[in-house]
Amino acid sequence: MRAVIMHAPGDVRVEEIPDASVIEPTDAVIRPAAVCVCGSDLWPYRGIEALHGPTAMGHEYVGVVEQVGAEVRDIAVGDWVVGSFVASDNTCEICQAGYQSRCVHQVMMGSVGTQSELVRIPLADGTLVKTPGVPEADLIPSLLAASDVLGxxxxxxxxxxxxxxxxxxxxxxxxxxxxxxxxxxxxxxxxxxxxxxxxxxxxxxxxxxxxxxxxxxxxxxxxxxxxxxxxxxxxxxxxxxxxxxxxxxxxxxxxxxxxxxxxxxxxxxxxxxxxxxxxxxxxxxGPAPVRRFLPDLIDRIWRREIDPGRVFDLTLPLEEAAEAYAAMDERRATKVLLTP
Amino acid sequence: MRAVIMHAPGDVRVEEIPDASVIEPTDAVIRPAAVCVCGSDLWPYRGIEALHGPTAMGHEYVGVVEQVGAEVRDIAVGDWVVGSFVASDNTCEICQAGYQSRCVHQVMMGSVGTQSELVRIPLADGTLVKTPGVPEADLIPSLLAASDVLGxxxxxxxxxxxxxxxxxxxxxxxxxxxxxxxxxxxxxxxxxxxxxxxxxxxxxxxxxxxxxxxxxxxxxxxxxxxxxxxxxxxxxxxxxxxxxxxxxxxxxxxxxxxxxxxxxxxxxxxxxxxxxxxxxxxxxxGPAPVRRFLPDLIDRIWRREIDPGRVFDLTLPLEEAAEAYAAMDERRATKVLLTP
CATH class of the missing domain: 3.40.50.720 (NAD(P)-binding Rossmann-like Domain)
Known part of the structure; x- marks a missing residue:
């Protein structure tokens, strides 16, 4: 699959890497309808945060479930889903108190990378929230915003x-x-x-x-x-x-x-x-417990009460990720949506 | 009147100074039944906080009202009262939100000094809370504790x-x-x-x-x-x-x-x-808005539900203030009550 890899500050490339797949039985794999570049992705891009070798980038995502592991119960192939930038079981005491971003089993999606054609989602039942159906195309940017910046x-x-x-x-x-x-x-x-x-x-x-x-x-x-x-x-x-x-x-x-x-x-x-x-x-x-708010946020977006997708002022194909990073770095864009 | 004056780190004396009196029309003057030494009084005593010349010490107090200014409405001569270590009008927007320790007209009682035979209380109507009557002697340490450490x-x-x-x-x-x-x-x-x-x-x-x-x-x-x-x-x-x-x-x-x-x-x-x-x-x-809690705390003490006065493990006459400071500094006492 194609994926965005940062090799060094300022050096972002789109490369062929092995397809994402189910590793743990609680994983799902989704095909994102859209991903994006986050302000926090600019810290390593600008050399302010260290990179430890070539790194798969991105932590925001919305899309369709393609595979599920043997222990996934609530999410099924074909579901349209939104998830947070932190995977969480949503059952531990910390999650139940509303701090899913500090789940005792948390996985930072930035350590997985989501700017790619397929994305592995750990703890799929806890992490993913289903939309009421297949969204109209103009709702996708807003649902993507819910994944991190809105949440x-x-x-x-x-x-x-x-x-x-x-x-x-x-x-x-x-x-x-x-x-x-x-x-x-x-x-x-x-x-x-x-x-x-x-x-x-x-x-x-x-x-x-x-x-x-x-x-x-x-x-x-x-x-x-x-x-x-x-x-x-x-x-x-x-x-x-x-x-x-x-x-x-x-x-x-x-x-x-x-x-x-x-x-x-x-x-x-x-x-x-x-x-x-x-x-x-x-x-x-701290890191926002976006999962706490996702059902409500999806609902508000679905009813077209809010239009957070307006923060995206540039849309590019995934292949042009380098230009997406440059545009945000140079403040030519507030936030860039990438279509895999 | 007799008052505790700190001249330098480790140098605490009881001296004759002019009687406290009404200065502002919103002031009262009380005759404290008891005052005490606070852990925070030890910072200058130990030379960790700077002293700017001889300083009247103390910010905790309970006692009887002796004089009131012309604009004092709710407090009268003879009332038995408890107040916080911060004088406050209790009417400004910050007080009304429960942060009387940050009242827009706040006066830190530490800048007035309460370890003395008489004490001037600014903003008396806002600051002082009446007890239901004259307390029995064994309640006085607990009421004094309400003034700061309990609050x-x-x-x-x-x-x-x-x-x-x-x-x-x-x-x-x-x-x-x-x-x-x-x-x-x-x-x-x-x-x-x-x-x-x-x-x-x-x-x-x-x-x-x-x-x-x-x-x-x-x-x-x-x-x-x-x-x-x-x-x-x-x-x-x-x-x-x-x-x-x-x-x-x-x-x-x-x-x-x-x-x-x-x-x-x-x-x-x-x-x-x-x-x-x-x-x-x-x-x-931050500095505790003790005034917010005083009515409830006085009530619990009056009903003998709580006994916070137990933190006082040494009682001395005001004249022996130097020993009170030394005992707390050397950890021979947790907290010392002084009787003027």
């Missing part, structure tokens, strides 16, 4: 306790931040402040529900949000970047007793204990 | 979401940690793991509700708690020390999706962002 933005909004009467600030205007805005709106937030300097992303932020745009960053961004909130700060803040500056900004602009939901994979973030102590905020985040 | 341990247990079905771990066996154990028991926790190496404190921990004692610290302490919790970690963890080691231990021994409530004033704590990200815990703490 992650949604978790961030839930972790930040976005809801009625709340002012929500969103640090980061990538796909996750933009979908955090959409989630905050769906959860009933009264006011949503998007922190963004890019006109195209500001426009999409407004479409997704942002009521205010703040272009300032760092201390100036904190001051501006306080100014907009009677000097108190936001009730709820989504941190969707992962840098130290973004985290400090998120904590700084949240009022005492408020909530910060952070989902940007942390890079060189150091949180000063005394500063956090006197901030009096709640801090919660 | 702080209670907040830590609430921040850690201690409750039915939960396993709660408590890092720190000082007065706050011990009362965090009592709070967790009152909130219905199923199992309470006290982390302590001192036999006398272990005994009090068990009286307050601890079901397990762990003597190991650091990585060994984390491993032991995981062993006691099926490999998963505690649901809820109270951090009541404030050192980097204690914070790392608290985060490390909490399960994904669990809650850490931290109330030890942070000293040199640095939290690694990536470690926190992959811990998937909730982190919340």
């Amino acid at each position: 992650t933005g949604w978790f961030a909004a839930v972790a930040a306790e976005a809801g009625p009467g709340r002012t929500v600030a969103v640090v980061g205007d990538g796909a996750v931040g933009l979908l955090g805005i959409l989630a905050a709106r769906e959860l009933g937030a009264e006011r949503i402040i998007a922190m963004s300097r890019h006109a195209d992303r500001q426009a999409l932020a407004r479409e997704f529900g942002a009521t205010d745009i703040v272009e300032e960053r760092g201390d100036a961004g904190v001051a501006r949000v306080k100014e907009l909130t009677g000097g108190l700060g936001a009730h709820s803040t989504i941190e969707a970047v992962g840098t130290d500056e973004a985290m400090q900004q998120a904590i700084g602009l949240t009022r005492p007793g408020g909530h910060v939901g952070f989902v940007g994979v942390s890079h060189d973030v150091q949180i000063d204990g005394l500063g956090l102590f006197f901030s009096s905020v709640h801090l919660h985040g | 702080t341990g209670w907040f830590a247990a609430v921040a850690a979401e201690a409750g039915p079905g939960r396993t709660v771990a408590v890092v720190g066996d000082g007065a706050v940690g011990l009362l965090g154990i009592l709070a967790a028991r009152e909130l219905g926790a199923e199992r309470i793991i006290a982390m302590s190496r001192h036999a006398d404190r272990q005994a009090l921990a068990r009286e307050f509700g601890a079901t397990d004692i762990v003597e190991e610290r650091g990585d060994a302490g984390v491993a032991r708690v995981k062993e006691l919790t099926g490999g998963l970690g505690a649901h809820s963890t109270i951090e009541a020390v404030g050192t980097d080691e204690a914070m790392q231990q608290a985060i490390g021994l909490t399960r994904p999706g669990g809650h850490v409530g931290f109330v030890g004033v942070s000293h040199d704590v640095q939290i690694d962002g990536l470690g926190l990200f992959f811990s998937s815990v909730h982190l919340h703490g």
